[in-house]
Each structure stands twice: as structure tokens, then as C-alpha cells.
Amino acid sequence: MYPRQALERLHEYVPGERRAGVLKLSSNENPLGPSPRAIEQLRSSAAEAHIYPDGAARQLRERLARQLSVPADQVITGNGSDELMVYAAAAYLNPGDIAVIARHTFSVYAFATNLFDGRVITTEMPHGRHDPDAFVATLRAQPRTRLLFVCNPNNPTGTCLSRGELEHILDQTPAETLVILDEAYCEYMDPSDASDGPALIRRYPNLLVLRTFSKIYGLAGLRVGYGMAQREIIRTLNKVKLPFNTSLVAQAAAAAALDDDGFVRRSLETNLSGRGRLYGELERRGLTYYRTQANFICINVRSDARAFAEQMAANGVTIRPLTSFGLDDCIRVTIGTGQQIDAFLRALDSTLASIRRSADAPAD
Numbered sequence: 001m002y003p004r005q006a007l008e009r010l011h012e013y014v015p016g017e018r019r020a021g022v023l024k025l026s027s028n029e030n031p032l033g034p035s036p037r038a039i040e041q042l043r044s045s046a047a048e049a050h051i052y053p054d055g056a057a058r059q060l061r062e063r064l065a066r067q068l069s070v071p072a073d074q075v076i077t078g079n080g081s082d083e084l085m086v087y088a089a090a091a092y093l094n095p096g097d098i099a100v101i102a103r104h105t106f107s108v109y110a111f112a113t114n115l116f117d118g119r120v121i122t123t124e125m126p127h128g129r130h131d132p133d134a135f136v137a138t139l140r141a142q143p144r145t146r147l148l149f150v151c152n153p154n155n156p157t158g159t160c161l162s163r164g165e166l167e168h169i170l171d172q173t174p175a176e177t178l179v180i181l182d183e184a185y186c187e188y189m190d191p192s193d194a195s196d197g198p199a200l201i202r203r204y205p206n207l208l209v210l211r212t213f214s215k216i217y218g219l220a221g222l223r224v225g226y227g228m229a230q231r232e233i234i235r236t237l238n239k240v241k242l243p244f245n246t247s248l249v250a251q252a253a254a255a256a257a258l259d260d261d262g263f264v265r266r267s268l269e270t271n272l273s274g275r276g277r278l279y280g281e282l283e284r285r286g287l288t289y290y291r292t293q294a295n296f297i298c299i300n301v302r303s304d305a306r307a308f309a310e311q312m313a314a315n316g317v318t319i320r321p322l323t324s325f326g327l328d329d330c331i332r333v334t335i336g337t338g339q340q341i342d343a344f345l346r347a348l349d350s351t352l353a354s355i356r357r358s359a360d361a362p363a364d
């Protein structure tokens, strides 16, 4: 058998680990659990699990449309927003076409590109931030660019573009390049930096904004994401969409989660207070980090991140080593509840102490 040649550039995704009895802070999930309204809805929808879902997810799209003030036919739902990235590559990349992607960012962009025989061109990220001028220069130098992925806030650094920087990129992107603005963590952003997705899609006909229910709504296990764009893009994506890509229970629970303002507020408050506390604790330990506008933080541990993560797991907490993101001495940690942060700090201190001990040990 001969798998397609493109598969030579693909590797199996290695998800954040889940070990029994170990606190998982490796996948940027909501530390408060799922939205309670979503759970209630899940229970009542379970009785209808024998029927196929509405393939067009009408009710959920209409609910999203109301929330976003965009027409429902400018919204598409996905089995997680990562499915919509794959749809974008399926719809817009011919073999050999280029996708421009920052060097230290979410891996699914390169996966989707490689899956459809596209070519990835990366741009540097000084100080862990997207470089708008590097994006624009690369687009000029590479006229075969069909996709530009912009992760804002960026996973794994948590850094953000300002509104002005984002608009500069959009203004300078040629009309034949689709910009995919991935806003998986936008609800955590400082209001002064948060961009207005619906206003942007009205202005830019080559923009697709992606968001998800996996983070602030606490529904990562249900797999629901959505995209908004002008009609032509949504129509195009619908051509490559699987007929029943989001499940019946997931659609219902996601719609309920949108109404759970109290849960969203608590999630945001937990994140902001945890973030402030972590900044102080890391500074006290002399560790550097990127200031984050997401629900995770990227920390430089000044040692091999994989070995560090192994040691952290042995001390009861899984975190994400950023080796596969090209940041060999950095880890990414979900900002947890107060108790989770206590556990993280205990594991961190034990890990730092054992690394210091092995550095001090005399060589044989």
C-alpha cells in the first residue's frame, strides 16, 4: 500500500497527557469544569441521542448569530475549531500553495497545510510575539500564499497583537490570501486589545475568524468550535464539511453555554486572579515568562523542557514542554484554580530543587 506522499511530512499529534492521580495543566482547559448550564442541557439532550443531529446546526448558529450580531449564514460550526482549520486548507489549498505560519504557534495550522500538500513558510516571532512586518514581507515575497494563520492570543506564548497591528496585517494581505484569525482564547483578552471579529469580517472579505467552546465555556470534550466570515467563504467551507460534523448533544450544550454568563464571568475572574498570582510567584523564583492574555502561561525554565515536564509529572502535575513548538527550554502551564496553583508551585519547587541538585552533583 502507498499512503500519499504528503503523509511523509505528517506526524501523529501527541496530546497533553492525562495520568491517574496527576493534576493536568497541560492542555489549556477550563479549571472550573464545564458550564453548569451546558451539563443540564447535555442531560436532557441525551434522550435524543438516537437521532442524527441537524447537520446545519441551525439553532446553534442562530444563537451565535444573535450573540455576534452577524447573519446566521455567515457562521459555520465545527467539531472543534481545529476541524475548521482543516476545512480551510481543504477548500483553499492546491498542492504546492503556501500557508504562512508563525514559528512558535498552534500545530494544527501546519498539519492542515501539509495534509493538503501545501507548503509551510514560517515567520520569526521576536519576544514571543507575531511580527506584523514579517507577515507582510513574507506575503509580498510569496505570491502563491493562499492561507495566513494568525493566532491571537498566540498559543503557546499567550502574547497578542494590538488592534492596529492586526488591521495592518489585514490591510496589507492580498485579496487572494485567506487570513485565518484564530481567536480560541479571545474571551480572556484585555478588553483594550480584544478585536471585534464581527466588525472585521464585515470589512475584510478574505477573513475567517475562528473561536471555540473548548476554553472559557469549558466544553473541550464535546468538540465544538465556530467560524465567521463573509458568505462566500462560509459557502465554500460548507462544500468540504462532513454532513454531521457536530453532534446533537454538543450543539445543544454549546448553545446553553452561551447563555451561562455567570460561568463565563467566574472563569475569567479565576484566570485573572491566578495570572496575577503566578506572575508574582514566578518573579520571586527568578523565572521569566511572557505576559499572557490567555488561560495559560509560557515559562522559561532554563533547562530541557522535556526532562522538566517528566520531573513535574513525577511531582504530580502535567504541564506542556514546548519542544515541539520550537521552544526547547520553555513550558506552558494552564492557569488553574487557587488550589491547582498551590499544587503547581509545590511541584515546581521540587522540580527546580532536583534540577539544581543534579547540576551541583560532581561529574563522575
Ligand SMILES: Cc1ncc(COP(=O)(O)O)c(C=O)c1O
Binding pocket: 027, 028, 079, 080, 081, 082, 083, 106, 151, 154, 155, 182, 184, 211, 212, 213, 214, 220, 223, 224, 225
Ligand atoms: C490556538 C488554538 N486554536 C484552536 C484550538 C483548538 O480548539 P478546539 O478544541 O475548538 O479544536 C486550540 C486548542 O488548544 C488552540 O490552542
